[in-house]
Amino acid sequence: MVSSPTNVTNGVRPVGSMQTPLHERLALWAFRAPLIFMVLFFAIPMAMTVVFSVFERTMFWMEPGFTLTAYENFFFSARLGNFLNSMKYSLISVAICFVIGFPISVFVRKSIPQVAQHRVVLLFILPFMVSEIIRVFALRPVLQRNGLMNTALTNMGIIDEPITALLYTHTSVVIGEVMSFLPFIIFSGFLAMEAVPKFIFEVCDDLGVGPWRRFKDVILPLAAPGIFAGSVFIFVNGLGVALLPNILGGAGAVNAGLIATQAISALDFPLAMAVSAIMMATLMTLLWIGHKLFDLTKILTPLS
């Protein structure tokens, strides 16, 4: 039951006859509080990485100043090569995730009844309920010389000798990235397919258009914003998650995340900040290009 308020006449609240009460004004600020929090503790620290990256390095910390040593350390050393290399492998992971994952999003949207769609997608959240650390670590006994994969392949008679290239190589990092990030392309693909109405498949079938043509000319342009967002997510995390090369990679498997954490362990804070700033610049550029090309806000249309 709603108790009858005292300041209404004939059941109607008088409009504009009084000032907004204090608690309502406070409530307005309460709604802004999360955004203020995010600006203070997320946006500003991320932006400050640029400032801290030009500070002078001291023995254990850093002091205000202006020097480009950290960027020199990044761009004129093996780090740049490693970074570009990790970009290449990250792109390979994006491509593999897309090829494996996106057909699943299309299948779920196209062939599964609407009420069950969300539940099917929920299946892919299941691996996320397990710590990423554990999932990545668990790949070691799977990929290792006498691990699950080699044993299974040998038992099936497909290989005679265990494959050693499966672990501590770039291949294992790519496998780790695909295993960690595949669900993201399925989620974003699922959201993206919201923009592709079901009747489009029927129209294409009626016109006798093949699946490839339908994918290239109809689905891809409509679902582009979601696919792009998912791909950027995988690409940037492939560059930035230090765990993957740290646990699965061998010599030379170094990405930006690993450079940053190694710099922190070596107490070279300006270098860590320079790497962070470079990563933020990469991310912003990608998102900006994506926004200009596809208008990324479209992804959230089903939510607003």
Next chain:
Amino acid sequence: MNEYENPWFHGLKWAYLLLVVLTLMAPVLYVMYISFNANGFGANEYVFTLEWYGLIFSDELLIGALRWTLMLAIVVTLVAVPMALLAAKYYKAADNKLFPVFLLLAPLFVPPDILGSALLVSFKNLNAVFIWIGDGLGTSMFDSWFRLSFLTATIGLIIYTIPYSFVVILITMGRYRKEQTEAARACGASGWRAFWDIEFPQIRAGVFSASAFTVILVFNEYTRTSLLKGGFDTFTTVLISQMLNTGMSPQSYAMSAMISFVAIAAIGGIIILTLIRAEALARIARGKAEPVMS
């Protein structure tokens, strides 16, 4: 299924989908399998045992870590979920949606090590600034505000979990029609009353899912926690330091498996509960819709 499709082909696609889920889960299932082996990984003989699990609970360090992890999970959930709810309501009403949505979803795109390092250096600098201010004022009151501690870890984890809660709550809000709030307000209800009695019951499922999600995310998070925590250890940081120092011991398999069991049980429980609830609600609705024939 549409009429053009071959049922065999449809079955094949389902098989593919389940195969991908199984592949993603395979390492975890394999770890669970190893964790019950008395001889550990790679042994020729498999002997079932619960010994390794027993060892976890006799370990003081682990029990302490478990306590810290639980505290972090509870505090982060209590702060982050209401914040996500406020943010979702703000987003719904905002004219310019690009700014809030960018700010709230951007942490998803920032890799853990980058966010962790940036926050670590910011907090250290902030701490220095606060100490300097305190010195100027002749007080040591501000000295430990932003020293790496439970507080800094909490802030880092809130930033990490808020996008997930925001999206989950926003999805459930999609079904709510704001005319209901307007009707409640026109009837004289206060803003809070309209929210609590009319809107909240309809988005409760989303808020609970967001809370469960946040607890599990905090429990599983390693990178941000380990960079931002002070002198305490959480479950994952103990696990990783053990793994990195001594390699995978049978005990670490048992620990990994146990965390996985708890997480899967929690989310499985939630899914089953919501399905049962949805079923019960549907039955009530059907009961009301059908005329009584007697």
